[in-house]
Amino acid sequence: MSEKNEKIKLSVKDKSYDLSMHEGTIGPEVIDISNLYSESGNFTYDPGFTSTASCKSRITFIDGEEGILLYRGYPIEQIAEKGNFLETCYLLLNGELPNSEEFTEFSEIIKNYTMVHEQLNRFFTGFRPDAHPMAIMCGVVGALSAFYHDSTDINDPEQRRIACHRLIAKMPTLAAMAFKHSLGQPAIYPKNNLDYASNFLHMCFGLPTEESKVDKTLAKAMDKILILHADHEQNASTSTVRLAGSSGANPFACIASGIACLWGPAHGGANEACIKTLEEIGSVDRIPEYILKAKDKNDPFRLMGFGHRVYKNYDPRAKVMQKACHEVLDHLGVKDNPLLSIALELEKIALEDDYFIEKKLYPNVDFYSGIVMKSLGFPMEMFTVLFAVGRTVGWVSQWNEMIEDTSQRIGRPRQLYVGSKQRDYVKLNNR
Ligand code: CMC
Numbered sequence: 001m002s003e004k005n006e007k008i009k010l011s012v013k014d015k016s017y018d019l020s021m022h023e024g025t026i027g028p029e030v031i032d033i034s035n036l037y038s039e040s041g042n043f044t045y046d047p048g049f050t051s052t053a054s055c056k057s058r059i060t061f062i063d064g065e066e067g068i069l070l071y072r073g074y075p076i077e078q079i080a081e082k083g084n085f086l087e088t089c090y091l092l093l094n095g096e097l098p099n100s101e102e103f104t105e106f107s108e109i110i111k112n113y114t115m116v117h118e119q120l121n122r123f124f125t126g127f128r129p130d131a132h133p134m135a136i137m138c139g140v141v142g143a144l145s146a147f148y149h150d151s152t153d154i155n156d157p158e159q160r161r162i163a164c165h166r167l168i169a170k171m172p173t174l175a176a177m178a179f180k181h182s183l184g185q186p187a188i189y190p191k192n193n194l195d196y197a198s199n200f201l202h203m204c205f206g207l208p209t210e211e212s213k214v215d216k217t218l219a220k221a222m223d224k225i226l227i228l229h230a231d232h233e234q235n236a237s238t239s240t241v242r243l244a245g246s247s248g249a250n251p252f253a254c255i256a257s258g259i260a261c262l263w264g265p266a267h268g269g270a271n272e273a274c275i276k277t278l279e280e281i282g283s284v285d286r287i288p289e290y291i292l293k294a295k296d297k298n299d300p301f302r303l304m305g306f307g308h309r310v311y312k313n314y315d316p317r318a319k320v321m322q323k324a325c326h327e328v329l330d331h332l333g334v335k336d337n338p339l340l341s342i343a344l345e346l347e348k349i350a351l352e353d354d355y356f357i358e359k360k361l362y363p364n365v366d367f368y369s370g371i372v373m374k375s376l377g378f379p380m381e382m383f384t385v386l387f388a389v390g391r392t393v394g395w396v397s398q399w400n401e402m403i404e405d406t407s408q409r410i411g412r413p414r415q416l417y418v419g420s421k422q423r424d425y426v427k428l429n430n431r
Pocket of ligand 1 (some may be wrong): 014048232235263266267268272294295301303304305306307308309310359361364365366
């Protein structure tokens with residue numbers, strides 16, 4: 001980030017203030033208002049942070065108008081096509097793609113951390129079998145903070161590195177355990193001769209009674225899902241992790257807070273909500289009825305998997321996901337998938353509709369990811385968990401970057417207070 005010579009003049013009532021401008025490597029220039037309150041006594045008002053850059057970051061760049069997503073400068077399409085998830089993890093964490101030696105070493109480190117403490121199994125038995133797996137994930141990931149005391153000194157870069165590696169490695173194990181719990185099946189231990197995505201599918205679908213065989217094409221699709229979800233700059237869950245971490249909180253607890261935020265239907269929960277909508281629509285001829293519902297101001301219904309705060313053009317992840325969807329269904333020999341037929345027609349109709357064009361509502365990553373996840377054999381409740389497995393590397397990379405950034409302070413937004421003015425307390429019997 002460099003400060004520009006030019007200053008922005010802000011006039012408030014009869015006074016004016018010179019505000020600095022910063023420019024990043026790409027993206028809009030940023031007006032620095034960090035001293036505005038101390039100099040003018042005014043706050044800025046920005047609900048939903050639509051115009052606020054809360055930090056500087058080198059990790060991920062999005063150009064929402066052009067539909068561009070870069071991880072450390074590399075376009076998402078290239079990484080998804082040519083790379084793999086563990087390589088993406090290394091890139092996001094360290095800033096550069098690994099060479100083959102670095103990749104082997106990194107893979108070994110992650111593999112060595114895939115098991116979780118046996119005592120953690122006890123947490124799972126405390127949950128009802130019908131508990132939502134995201135509820136379980138909030139609990140068990142937070143519980144990691146009680147197990148790994150040797151990687152919680154956030155001021156020690158080595159301990160931070162170990163915490164990041166542990167989270168990347170243990171997340172699939174915990175996610176698979178949550179899934180097995182819902183099925184009433186025993187947890188399957190990780191198999192370290194498998195790659196990351198294959199190992200995850202092995203833990204989810206393997207049985208202790210049988211030799212598990214992981215389909216290569218399905219593992220590749222799983223890997224792609226993880227790459228596409230790996231990071232997305234300052235989205236709601238990542239900002240939650242950064243905010244939690246800004247107080248110096250335990251790293252495992254910070255990631256649990258990110259999982260809680262991700263669960264909401266406006267964020268990671270949209271993939272589950274999207275499949276529910278497609279199932280509810282049920283057939284292509286009912287699409288117009290649902291388009292009308294989505295456009296009706298008096299109807300709370302929204303077309304899940306459509307729209308994005310940042311993308312005002314096509315979400316590039318949705319393009320990759322749509323292709324992966326066709327590949328998986330072709331591989332499985334599915335000629336006619338009713339949900340995919342509804343999704344494709346829904347997309348076509350919505351993209352020609354004035355309401356969606358005017359509001360720049362395009363399919364997002366969640367529009368097709370649910371169909372792929374369902375085809376892999378996951379029930380709807382697991383969809384957001386898979387998102388969380390992929391996003392973990394983004395959360396830990398951003399958390400680590402925040403701790404290293406000497407300009408970061410505890411996150412503490414202000415407010416526009418609209419409540420009662422000061423008044424005197426009235427005793428209970430006088431009210
Ligand atoms: N269906 C119908 N109308 C919509 C939709 C939709 N999916 N999304 C936005 N709109 C309308 C909305 O009603 C509003 O209309 P008006 O200006 O008349 O009030 C306008 O478009 C702007 O919407 P907003 O809610 O103010 O926009 P936002 O930037 O705050 O919200 C969003 C972005 C993603 C939460 C929203 O588009 C949405 O709820 N989409 C459905 C949920 C979804 O698919 N979420 C996944 C996002 S991608 C994965 C991730 O990163 O988590």
